[in-house]
Amino acid sequence: MGRYRTPTVLAAASLMLTTLCAGQAPAATPPGLNGIDPVTAEQLDDAITASMRKADIPGVGIGLWIDGEDPYVRAFGTSDKATGVPIKTDMHTRIGSVTKTFAVTAALQLVDDGKVRLEAPISTYLDGVPGGDRITVQQLADMRSGLFNYTEDPRWMAAFKADPHRAWTPQELLDFSFAHPANFPPDARWEYSNTNTVLLGLLVEKVSGQPLHTYLQQHVLEPADLDASSLPTGAEITAPFVHGYTNFTPDGATVDASTWNPSWGWAAGAMLSTMDDLHSWVPTLVTGKLPDGDRLLEPGTQAQRLRMLPTGHPGVGYGLGIADLDGWIGHNGELPGYETIAVRLPQARATMVIVVNSDSDGKFGNLSSVIANTITKIVTPEHVWELPPAAQPNTVPEPSAPSTPTPKPRS
Template sequence: MGRYRTPTVLAAASLLLTALCAGQAPAAAPPGRIDIDPVIAEQLDDAITAAMRKADIPGVGIGLWIDGEDPYVRAFGTSDKATGVPIKTDMHTRVGSVTKTFTITGVLQLVDEGKVRLDAPISTYLDGVPGGDKITVRQLAEMRSGLYDYTQDPRMLAAYQADPQREWSPQELLDIAFRHPANFPPDARWEYSNTNTVLLGLLVEKVGGQPLHTYLEQHVLAPADLNSTSLPTGSEIASPFVHGYTNFTPDGATVDASTWNPSWAWAAGAVISTIDDLHSWVPTLVTGKLPDGDRLLEPGTQAQRLRMLPTGHPGVGYGLGIAEIDGWIGHNGELPGYETIAVRLPQDRATLVIVVNTDVDGKFGNLSSLIATTVTKIVTPEHVWGLPSAAQPNGVPEPSASSTPAPNPKPSS
């Protein structure tokens, strides 16, 4: 739900991404079960590397874990085109809109503490939101507020493209959004907007009494044992890290964006993590239970989180900062140089994490979706990752291009 497409769009968070095939599907596992035996593993290896060659993807990190079974964890290609250092699954990467799952977990924890009410207007907690007396906290988390997505603003995109090291404050981002009228009345329909999650980040800060990065570290990341996950306060990224490649540049040249400042995405798309941490996080996100068995959220709150509402796109539902795509529950993300998918298929007890270090999608569409579709065609043929093209998150048009706003924004996530 939050993605950033170089040729046409920039979005700070991405969840609904176009699902494309990698050509003819290899032999699939029997429907209804996942069994990654050596034959299936070899088919996955061959299919993923073929898709990488076809789409010119520098590196892919992937993990597929089935509870109680041997996992399929691989890294293909390079993390750094300048040095040829191979990509590894413990490397840090920018996860884009997967960030929303952490921010909104913080909101829901405050709900459990009785400090925030999901159905209270956002004006109860924050001033200055146009129509804020009619937009609820729940509608922000469900992407049903109607507020304009600041990452769709051509001037914002032009400024970011001209200076990717620029530091953006949350209020600057909201000021951009609020210069535009709302796209529809609250709860009239679903539309992905990074503005919603920036507001929720400020809500956590005000009610939680701490900067967002500190609150998440103490209340979400540490309890979940996510030692390699953080919300940066600048352009820093911990080593070792995956270099990400983008062509969101004035001349369209492909460059290394790994040290670009993600502050424009902030609560909606700036988190850094690893495949290993995301493997641990996704089951916690989907069940509400921590690895030690304690609860991250109360059962009733978790149930509300997982109440998937229609988005207007077949096979795609959205809850409270979490999505369901053909049975896979979690989130995806895209920002300049990076694409991520972190999802779980509960009925098969399967967790899938994919990291791709380029967002130069070209004719193949979203590249993380390309890999996810390739993998799920083989291992979960009854639950193939896929979205209609109309559902792909076309966040923000480039300054020189026009695009139809889609459910997701995109300079990050």
């Protein structure tokens, strides 16, 4: 059956993996995976809280779902240091570069519709891209275009730091990128660049005739039953939400960044979601199938999406808006105040979602990766999350899902 396009008949409630497994006999625990029995759950509780204390993390939300087993879903710490309100797993959070999985999905849907060709140069659809007659849509999606990452531009960085509430247009962001020569010829190597995904967002708008946030709502979020996810058009954040804390400030002081405007990330990193929605989204992302069994993407397109190319970082591959880290497939994200990981380990039938409300990494490195490493050492010792610092995806300089090092905002 073709990809589902009529959101009105979809159920309003999120369909969790545990529902998909209802009525089925529990499967045997896959090799290399430790089941989450009470002893393991207690071990995880202790290890996670110890890591939080060591890295001074205010709050963490964690979900680990293994098909056929009871899930491990926890929230530790506070969502708001001013009031002491505890973090909860149903709170909205900014997801940074996990946004790329949605934006690239939108572009791939247009490929399935015959309106976009992956092998076509981006100049076929958009004007004004330097070297756009040699950079393909596919090279933008798999981070091999060579285009300079605008979030590494010192002038952009200074402007962001001076006014983090400023609203940015996609073209303003691209202007910073296009002021630099390409870092390398198209397809010469892999390099994480938010510029690529901003261009794909503009591609979706140009070809579909809809604003990106509208297209995503109608063609990705509603069919996938993601009622709590959205691409905001400004600095808004849906309540209840997690307050995010950052030290990306002129004096290095830690502040609440929850009202900072994420428009600088746009298609590359501005979306909102919840742990429940991300839990539902990751299997859809990895399989290309919607919760009702219909398809989000055609099988051939999904197979092409999952064709992971080397990144130059050990254990890290990258496909079309999706990463593979030692078997964990999905994406992570980071922007001021927030870090997120949303991944699936297919061979273990496991989904992991991590939300951290701080990006003040300091000497410990990426905080969400600290938590993921703690969890996977215990539960999936044959597939331990160890994201190389130089391969972290972000929206602004510095790391967040596979990318090269940069200074902060990320995505």
